[in-house]
Amino acid sequence: MKRILSLAIFVIFMACAETEKSHTETAKIVVESFYEKDLPILEKYTTEESFQAFLSIQDMFTATETETSNFKVLQETEDGDIAWVKFTTAYEEQPETFKLIKENGRWKVTERGVREKGPF
Template sequence: MKKYTTTDGYSGLLMIQDMVPENNKEVTVEILDENVDGDTAWVKYNTSYDEKPGVFKLIKENAQWKVSSKGPRERGPF
C-alpha cells in the first residue's frame, strides 16, 4: 500500500484500514465518477461495507498516480 500512496496519503489509508471490519466477506468496489485536472485526480466510489460513497484524491508523482490526502479545507469536484 505504501508504494501507491504519498506520505500523507499513507497515514490516512492506515486509519481507514483500521475502521474496516475484519471478516471473510468479499469487498466490492464500484467507481462512480472521476475527475482529472493536470497532476491531480479525484475518484468517487462505493464499497460493499460502507453505505456512503467515498472520495480519493490522487497526485501524479514520477509519472505514477498515488493516493493522497485531502487538505482540511480542500474541496474536490464531488
C-alpha cells in the same frame, strides 16, 4: 544470433515491466488493499501522509479476503497531475471520494487540503 538474443531479452523485459495504472485503477487498489490489510500494496499506491492516515484508522476495520469490493466509479475527473474519483464499495454504505496525484509517473491517493473541497 546476438540480435535474436537481444530481442528476446527486450521482449522479456517489457513483459515483466509494470504497466502504469489509471487513477481509477489506483483508487480500487487502495480500497482493496486497505480492507485486506495488504500494507506493502497500500504504501505503494498512497503518499506518505495518506499511508500514515490509513494506518491510524485501519485497526478499526476487520480484514476481508473473500468478499469482493464491488468497486463502482460514480464520478471521476482528471486535470493534469490531479484526479478525483468518487466511488462506492461493498465495504461502506456511503460513496467515498479520493484525491489522487501523479508522483514519479504513478497515481497515488493523497490527503485533501484542510479546506479543500472536491469537484463533486
